[in-house]
Amino acid sequence: MPGIRTAAQAKAWLEHQGKSVQAFAREHGVDPATTYQVLAGRKKGRRGEAHKVAVLLGMKEGIIVDEPIAQYRDPDVIA
Known part of the structure; x- marks a missing residue:
């Protein structure tokens, strides 16, 4: 990515693509x-869905984890 976008740059980027915020959200499966x-x-996009949105918009560097990582379970322990 050439750089982190500001909110104004992210809005301009969406407009340049001819996408509304609603369309962007639907396309990426996030809450409008x-x-x-x-x-x-x-x-601020620090965690959860806001983090995912900020990364998708290019406003933040980061990774998107779709599913939570399962806790380690000892197979010898019966729950």
Whole structure:
């Protein structure tokens, strides 16, 4: 990625692609309200879905983990 985008740059990037925030959210399977909040700066994208949105918009470097990592379980222990 050439650099981290600001919120204004991310909005311009969406507009350049001809995509609404709603369309972007649907395309990536994220909540549109969270996407609007990240773009408005009300959510910083530190964790959870806001993190995913910020990474997808190029506003933050990071990885997206779709499923939580399962806790280690000892197969010898019966739950």
